[in-house]
Amino acid sequence: xxxxxxxxxxxxxxxxxxxxxxxxxxxxxxxxxxxxxxxxxxxxxxxxxxxxxxxxxxxxxxxxxxxxxxxxxxxxxxxxxxxxxxxxxxxxxxxxxxxxxxxxxxxxxxxxxxxxxxxxxxxxxxxxxxxxxxxxxxxxxxxxxxxxxxxxxxxxxxxxxxxxxxxxxxxxxxxxxxxxxxxxxxxxxxxxxxxxxxxxxxxxxxxxxxxxxxxxxxxxxxxxxxxxxxxxxxxxxxxxxxxxxxxxxxxxxxxxxxxxxxxxxxxxxxxxxxxxxxxxxxxxxxxxxxxxxxxxxxxxxxxxxxxxxxxxxxxxxxxxxxxxxxxxxxxxxxxxxxxxxxxxxxxxxxxxxxxxxxxxxxxxxxxxxxxxxxxxxxxxxxxxxxxxxxxxxxxxxxxxxxxxxxxxxxxxxxxxxxxxxxxxxxxxxx
Numbered sequence: 001x002x003x004x005x006x007x008x009x010x011x012x013x014x015x016x017x018x019x020x021x022x023x024x025x026x027x028x029x030x031x032x033x034x035x036x037x038x039x040x041x042x043x044x045x046x047x048x049x050x051x052x053x054x055x056x057x058x059x060x061x062x063x064x065x066x067x068x069x070x071x072x073x074x075x076x077x078x079x080x081x082x083x084x085x086x087x088x089x090x091x092x093x094x095x096x097x098x099x100x101x102x103x104x105x106x107x108x109x110x111x112x113x114x115x116x117x118x119x120x121x122x123x124x125x126x127x128x129x130x131x132x133x134x135x136x137x138x139x140x141x142x143x144x145x146x147x148x149x150x151x152x153x154x155x156x157x158x159x160x161x162x163x164x165x166x167x168x169x170x171x172x173x174x175x176x177x178x179x180x181x182x183x184x185x186x187x188x189x190x191x192x193x194x195x196x197x198x199x200x201x202x203x204x205x206x207x208x209x210x211x212x213x214x215x216x217x218x219x220x221x222x223x224x225x226x227x228x229x230x231x232x233x234x235x236x237x238x239x240x241x242x243x244x245x246x247x248x249x250x251x252x253x254x255x256x257x258x259x260x261x262x263x264x265x266x267x268x269x270x271x272x273x274x275x276x277x278x279x280x281x282x283x284x285x286x287x288x289x290x291x292x293x294x295x296x297x298x299x300x301x302x303x304x305x306x307x308x309x310x311x312x313x314x315x316x317x318x319x320x321x322x323x324x325x326x327x328x329x330x331x332x333x334x335x336x337x338x339x340x341x342x343x344x345x346x347x348x349x350x351x352x353x354x355x356x357x358x359x360x361x362x363x364x365x366x367x368x369x370x371x372x373x374x375x376x377x378x379x380x381x382x383x384x385x386x387x388x389x390x391x392x393x394x395x396x397x398x399x400x401x402x403x404x405x406x407x408x409x410x411x412x413x414x415x416x417x418x419x420x421x422x423x424x425x426x427x428x429x430x
Contacts, residue, residue, distance in 0.1 A: 032087040039067035113331040122322030143192035160206030212325035215318040
C-alpha cells in the first residue's frame with residue numbers, strides 16, 4: 001500500500017520540530033502587547049528587557065511588534081480592540097532614569113504602575129549558569145503561572161494595602177494567560193513556569209513588591225539501573241527521538257555487554273546519555289502512562305486493545321530562563337493609563353478630598369458624554385445631507401480613519417480633535 005503523502009508547507013505539524021502539533025491559541029485566549037513608550041529614549045537595556053518579556057508572554061503576544069517614535073499610547077489602545085489584544089505591558093523610562101512598567105487591561109482598565117527597581121536580562125541569567133537551557137519547544141505553549149503570597153491574612157479594607165486591592169492585582173495577573181483545565185491539559189504541554197512572589201511586608205508598611213522569575217521545566221526518568229538507561233537511550237536512537245540520531249557504533253566492541261555495562265572503566269558509547277544524568281532535583285513525581293500490550297487475534301476479537309498502566313518516577317528540575325525583575329507597585333488607576341487614581345503608595349487623601357475628586361470626575365464624565373452625543377448628532381446630520389445630495393457612499397468611515405494612528409481616542413475625535421493645550425498635557429503625561 002502506498003504511503004500517504006504529508007503536506008510539508010501547509011500541514012499543521014510541518015514546520016514544528018518532532019511533529020509537535022500543539023494547538024494554536026484560541027480566539028478567546030488572552031493576547032498581549034509588550035510596548036516601549038518612547039522607543040528611541042528608553043535605551044538598549046530596557047529594549048532588550050521588553051524583548052525578553054515578549055518571550056515570556058509567548059505564544060499569545062505580538063512578538064514582532066515594531067514601535068515608532070511617533071506612536072503614542074492612544075494609538076495602541078485604539079488598535080487593541082480590532083486586534084483582540086486584552087493586555088498592554090508598557091515599559092518606559094522617566095527623566096530621573098527610573099524604569100517603569102505599566103500593566104493595563106483593555107479597553108477599560110485598570111492600570112497597575114510598577115517601578116522596576118532591579119532587573120537582569122535573560123542573557124545575563126544564562127551567563128552565570130553552568131549548563132544554560134537552549135531554545136526548544138518551551139515557547140509553543142503559555143507558561144504555568146504561579147503566584148505566591150499575594151493575599152495577606154491580616155489585610156482588610158482599612159489596611160495600607162487593602163484587601164480589595166490585593167484581589168484586583170491577583171485577578172489582573174491571572175488573566176494574563178489562558179486558564180488550565182487539569183482534566184484536559186496534557187502534562188507535556190506545561191514546559192515553563194512564571195513565578196510571581198510577593199515579598200512579605202513588615203508590619204503593614206504599605207508596600208507591594210513582586211519578584212518576577214521565569215523557568216523551564218525539565219524531567220528525567222529516575223530509579224532505573226544503568227543497563228535499563230542504556231536500553232532506553234538505544235530505543236530513542238532507533239525511533240529517531242534522540243538529538244544525535246542514527247545507529248550506535250558497535251564496531252570497536254567485542255561483546256554487547258560492553259555496550260550495556262560500559263566497558264571496564266564504565267564508559268561506553270552511551271555514556272553521554274547516562275553518566276552524570278542524576279540531576280539535582282527538588283522533587284520526584286510519578287507519571288502514569290498507557291502502554292499498549294500485544295494480544296492474540298482471539299483476544300482482539302473478544303475485546304478492544306487492552307492497555308496496561310505503567311508508573312515511572314521522574315525527577316523534576318527547573319532551569320531559569322530569565323529575565324528577572326523586582327517590581328514595586330506605586331499606583332493603581334482606572335482606565336488605561338488615564339483614569340481616576342484608586343490607590344497610591346505615597347499620596348493619601350482625606351475623605352473630604354476624595355469626595356471633591358469624585359465630583360470632578362463625575363463632571364468630567366458628563367462633559368465627555370455630552371460632547372460625544374453632540375458629535376454623533378452632527379455626524380448623523382452630515383450623513384443625511386450627503387444622502388440628499390445623491391452621493392453613493394454615505395458613511396463616516398473615512399472620517400473615522402483619520403483619527404486612527406493620529407494620537408486621538410474616540411472622545412477626542414467626536415469633539416473635533418485635540419486643542420494645543422491638551423496636546424501639551426498629553427505629551428507631559430507620556
